Amino acid sequence: EEQLVESGGGLVQPGGSLRLSCAASGFTFSSYAMSWVRQAPGKGLEWVSGISASGGSTYYADSVKGRFTISRDNSKNTLYLQMNSLRAEDTAVYYCAKDPGGIAAAANNWFDPWGQGILVTVSS
Amino acid sequence: QSVLTQPPSVSGAPGQRVTISCTGSSSNIGAGYDVHWYQQLPGTAPKLLIYDNNNRPSGVPDRFSGSKSGTSASLAITGLQAEDEADYYCQSYDSSLSGVVFGEGTMLTVL
Numbered sequence: 011e012e013q014l015v016e017s018g019g020g021l022v023q024p025g026g027s028l029r030l031s032c033a034a035s036g037f038t039f040s041s042y043a044m045s046w047v048r049q050a051p052g053k054g055l056e057w058v059s060g061i062s063a064s065g066g067s068t069y070y071a072d073s074v075k076g077r078f079t080i081s082r083d084n085s086k087n088t089l090y091l092q093m094n095s096l097r098a099e100d101t102a103v104y105y106c107a108k109d110p111g112g113i114a115a116a117a118n119n120w121f122d123p124w125g126q127g128i129l130v131t132v133s134s
Numbered sequence: 135q136s137v138l139t140q141p142p143s144v145s146g147a148p149g150q151r152v153t154i155s156c157t158g159s160s161s162n163i164g165a166g167y168d169v170h171w172y173q174q175l176p177g178t179a180p181k182l183l184i185y186d187n188n189n190r191p192s193g194v195p196d197r198f199s200g201s202k203s204g205t206s207a208s209l210a211i212t213g214l215q216a217e218d219e220a221d222y223y224c225q226s227y228d229s230s231l232s233g234v235v236f237g238e239g240t241m242l243t244v245l
């Protein structure tokens with residue numbers, strides 16, 4: 011069974027940093043692109059970032075570009091999201107999700123499966 | 135405000151059929167990009183329900199179906215059941231934004 015488990019969330023002050031991790035199992039991690047999607051409290055889904063299977067290509071939503079960095083360690087089957095200069099509006103549950111192929115953020119990509127999500131709260 | 139518009143809520147009685155619309159534009163659905171649908175039960179992560187407009191992943195009941203025409207797509211649920219009560223999101227790609235886009239979500243209430 012394909013499984014994704016996020017960790018690293020918590021409470022951080024505005025301007026602070028946090029690193030999320032997503033441990034993958036049940037599939038050949040190095041063959042698939044991966045993405046991060048977030049959901050602010052009571053709001054809808056927002057795609058945040060994607061990374062190709064090899065890690066050579068990365069993509070970001072305009073709302074996080076220059077502040078967040080996506081990366082992966084295929085030897086550890088783990089996806090990361092380094093979040094810097096955090097703002098109150100970054101408060102959300104962050105989900106990692108598997109793309110259907112090796113190319114991230116590609117047209118016609120869908121996400122399956124999703125992790126259980128991890129809460130990030132940015133507040134003083 | 136999302137580029138994909140969904141009704142905030144829909145409702146139906148058990149056994150009935152409901153549809154949820156997802157309206158886009160010429161830079162996303164109308165440009166030929168596929169539409170995918172997710173179900174999010176209360177307090178849980180989204181789950182893929184329909185991919186590539188009208189395909190169901192293994193394990194999704196055939197009560198769920200998707201369609202796409204022009205700049206819109208629809209999710210239909212027949213034989214409504216209490217456990218279908220959830221939020222539903224459509225997703226596509228937008229060439230103007232060069233990225234993945236989600237609809238605002240629709241809350242389904244089973245009366």
